[in-house]
Amino acid sequence: MADQTKDHGVVETAEGTELPADALVVAENVHKSFGRLEVLKGIDLQVKRGEVMCVVGPSGSGKSTFLRCVNHLEKLTAGRLWVNGELMGYRQKRGRLYELRDTEIAAQRSDIGMVFQRFNLFPHLTVLGNIIEAPVQVKKVPRAEATERARELLERVGLPDKADAYPEQLSGGQQQRVAIARALAMEPSLMLFDEPTSALDPELVGEVLDVMRDLARGGMTMVVVTHEMGFAREVGDSLVFMDDGVVVESGTPADVLTNPQHERTQAFLSKVL
């Protein structure tokens, strides 16, 4: 939990680290290795409340891995990562780190929504079942209340008549919109998108981006790993270009996309734009 503001612009976390008050996500020198392969080589990033940050870069650059580190689906090898002033996955006491229990990590994650490239809807549950599962099971919201809220969310993502359908009866675009509604049902303060449109047929990309654009307008803090440069330019507040496990360049989308400083950025953008 974020403690009281010390002086303007800075908050002190439970373990005594001072973080910028307006930052929802703070990554400090984040490293991640899979065996000998170092995928993240020291990521420093801050996402402000209400900010939409788009992360772009070639495949294998570590952008998805970074996103998965944010909600602790991947354990960091080194560095620290805070969300909402909470150190993810650990408790720091007298200079020592203690791993959190499964249920404590689950509690941290329940405040962070995530949307996956392959949707990952639960195929044995209806659309409604998918959306109310976590609120009912984790947050203990009464079923009737959760159902009502789920119907509002379905309305919001443009699928009011699909509540009783099973995921396999929906198109990819519809499934992804349900996945977004499912994540929103937990009323998260942060939404992570891991290439949400990469598995979609081209004509279905727009409907998902529309929902995300709407969400951004509503003030949601979002980190979006994407290849949709048009979306990044139009909706993103900031753009981060990653390559080979490091942040090569970041800034406003307009700056990075039209006037890339680094030659790796230039090379990448010349291929995708």
Add this chain to the structure above:
Amino acid sequence: MGGPGSKEPTPGRSAAPITAVPVRYPERWVAAGIILVLAAMFVHMLFTNPAFNWPFMFDNMFSDPVLRGVWVTLSATVLSMVIGVLLGVILAVMRLSGNPVLVTVSWLYTWFFRGVPRLVLAVLFGNIAILYSTIHIGLPFDNYWMPWLGLEGDARFFEIDARTLLTGYTAGLLALSLSEGAYMAEIIRAGLQSVDKGQTEAAQALGMSRSRIMRRITLPQAMRVVIPPTGNETIAMLKDTALLAYVPVTIELFYQLQAIGTRSYQIFPMLVAACLWYLAITSVLMVGQYFIERRFNRSGRGVRQSIVGGAH
């Protein structure tokens, strides 16, 4: 069809259907002829060989002890499968838990109970009272540490006579259940592993704990993979209840049929009666299995909707 501005699609030209002389297969007729003759010989033997003694068989295969034996067979099948499935779930979850102690225990269990024949297990459990004539519930190794601490007496709270607890039926049922647990563990493990990893990740991202993910997300999806082989296991178990005759469980179907045969020197008719009974029950189970599998293999849970309909 046909976008804006395009002409009417060209209609296909008509053509005469192909008429050709089909290939003949004379060897099929020869094979069918041979098999027909063999079948006729077999049926003729069924009716003429006196060893079958059909009237005796029909008189005895529905007698009270035999019907009670059928009931015992059915109850033993159901009970051992229920215990076996529960054990299997526990063992499979242990095996996949990542906890080295639980993984090893689960592996050792499966190794032992899959490695020893069921018949041997059944006889072994029938004689377990040799090992423990009484079963005590209390603190372990009390005969060592109580004197060492200078205490009198024992730390046993109550005891059961193993010869009453582990009667033939209980012992046999235990052998079959424990053995089944090992096979079901492998089946359920395969089922759990067949569930896409993305399912667990999505549930984790929603803030669900590991045990809740197992109960609500992974296990229900594993059922599709687990159900068909479990049907096979049930049918196999029904047949394996015949092994209870060697525990011995005297009220069991095969034991009863054999007993009638031995007493009346009509062994063969009663063996045929056993075949007919097991065939009859397994046939019923196979019909049940067919419907259960059809239900679980169904991919579309309703009318598959047009995929195109969802585009913006």
